[in-house]
Amino acid sequence: MLDLSRMTSVRVDPVARTARVEPGARLGDVDRETQAFGLALPVGINSTTGIAGLTLGGGFGWLSRKFGLTIDNLLAADVVTASGELLHASPKENEDLFWAVRGGGGTSAS
Numbered sequence: 121m122l123d124l125s126r127m128t129s130v131r132v133d134p135v136a137r138t139a140r141v142e143p144g145a146r147l148g149d150v151d152r153e154t155q156a157f158g159l160a161l162p163v164g165i166n167s168t169t170g171i172a173g174l175t176l177g178g179g180f181g182w183l184s185r186k187f188g189l190t191i192d193n194l195l196a197a198d199v200v201t202a203s204g205e206l207l208h209a210s211p212k213e214n215e216d217l218f219w220a221v222r223g224g225g226g227t228s229a230s
Contacts, residue, residue, distance in 0.1 A: 124172065127144035127145070128146070129141075130150050132154055132157050139153065139159075141171050143172035145170070145172075146171065147166065147168070147170075148168065161190065161193060162182075162184045162190055162193060163183075165181050174190055175194060178191050194221070194222060196208060
């Protein structure tokens with residue numbers, strides 16, 4: 121088990137309307153930083169929930185009916201593999217890993 125609890129940084133880009141969130145952040149951390157710019161993410165309802173687990177589990181909250189699940193709003197992820205390799209996963213880079221991180225559901229275009 122890895123303890124990520126001290127990795128709580130949330131950096132908001134108000135122009136791009138995006139947030140870069142470290143895996144130890146909790147929903148309260150995310151809400152505090154995004155709301156400073158009049159922004160919000162569709163996350164859960166309990167401020168002490170961890171963002172990483174909530175996101176990878178789908179993530180349903182007050183804004184989900186309008187903006188989708190938390191995972192639907194994930195743009196990219198930095199992943200450390202079992203061998204220690206750092207990979208960036210997004211729709212344009214390591215696409216299969218990004219698909220897997222997002223749950224691997226649905227059908228893929230072949």
